[in-house]
Amino acid sequence: MAYNWKAIGYGAVAAIILGLIPIVNNFALIIGGFVAATYGKSKDFKDGAITGGLAGAMAGFIIMLMATFLLSAVLGTMYGGIGALAGGAVGTVALVVVLIVGFVLGGLGGFIGTVLAKR
Numbered sequence: 420m421a422y423n424w425k426a427i428g429y430g431a432v433a434a435i436i437l438g439l440i441p442i443v444n445n446f447a448l449i450i451g452g453f454v455a456a457t458y459g460k461s462k463d464f465k466d467g468a469i470t471g472g473l474a475g476a477m478a479g480f481i482i483m484l485m486a487t488f489l490l491s492a493v494l495g496t497m498y499g500g501i502g503a504l505a506g507g508a509v510g511t512v513a514l515v516v517v518l519i520v521g522f523v524l525g526g527l528g529g530f531i532g533t534v535l536a537k538r
Contacts, residue, residue, distance in 0.1 A: 423459035423470060430455025430474030430525070435481060448475040448521050452528025461533045471529015472522040479521025483514045 434451025438444045452471025461467035487510025495503030 422473065423455075426455045426459030427470060427474045427477060429458050430471065430529075431477040431481065434475060434478035434525070438478070438482060448478060448524035449528035449531070451475055451478050452525030452530075453532040454528075455525070456529035456532035457536055460536070461529065464530055464533050467529040467533025467536075468526040469529070471532060472526030475521040475523075475525015475528065476518050477521075478525070479517040480514070483510070483517045486510065487514060 430451040430453075433454040434447045437447040437450055440447075443450070452475045455474035456467035456471045459467075459470045461470055487507065490510050491503045491506035494506035498505075
């Protein structure tokens, strides 16, 4: 199965931008998955969920990668090398969690987008 990476990229960008808006950021990954599945014109529910999940995971990865670098830099400045190491370790664990959550919420948005597109 070939994925529509353009649609996944659009969904990820939508999720990142919506993540910056205070009230909407709670649903940013779901909306990003919705955008990816709708723009990608997914043929069935599984494709829509996978497309949305990849968009959510991509958005979560980009956001957490930036947050990990920021956390590592701040802790490294405050506590030296051990702080940077601790910031990197905490960021890595958080990155794995965010990838899983991003894939699940993006998949939910992709499923919803596919259901609404079929109507």
